Amino acid sequence: MRKIAVSVQVDAEKLRAIQFYAGRKQSSMEAELEDCVNKIYEKYVPGPTREYIESIAAPARSSKPSRTASQSESRPEEVRHEQ
Numbered sequence: 001m002r003k004i005a006v007s008v009q010v011d012a013e014k015l016r017a018i019q020f021y022a023g024r025k026q027s028s029m030e031a032e033l034e035d036c037v038n039k040i041y042e043k044y045v046p047g048p049t050r051e052y053i054e055s056i057a058a059p060a061r062s063s064k065p066s067r068t069a070s071q072s073e074s075r076p077e078e079v080r081h082e083q
Contacts, residue, residue: 001057008033 018029042050 001053006037 015029018032022028022032045053
């Protein structure tokens with residue numbers, strides 16, 4: 001599924017506190033917000049609608065062509081090494 005960004009205005013001191021304490025629990029503001037969005041989605045969007053959305057999203061993910069070995073070998077300049 002295609003993702004979009006959502007912006008929310010938050011008091012700077014509260015955000016710093018959330019980031020600090022979430023980090024101590026091996027989490028992040030982004031991870032917590034994603035969890036909240038998923039809970040809101042499940043709360044308000046009816047089950048059959050969620051199933052439909054997931055069913056149309058699944059073929060889109062699998063319809064992307066995968067790279068074959070011959071394609072990889074023919075373009076060695078595209079290989080990137082992290083340092």
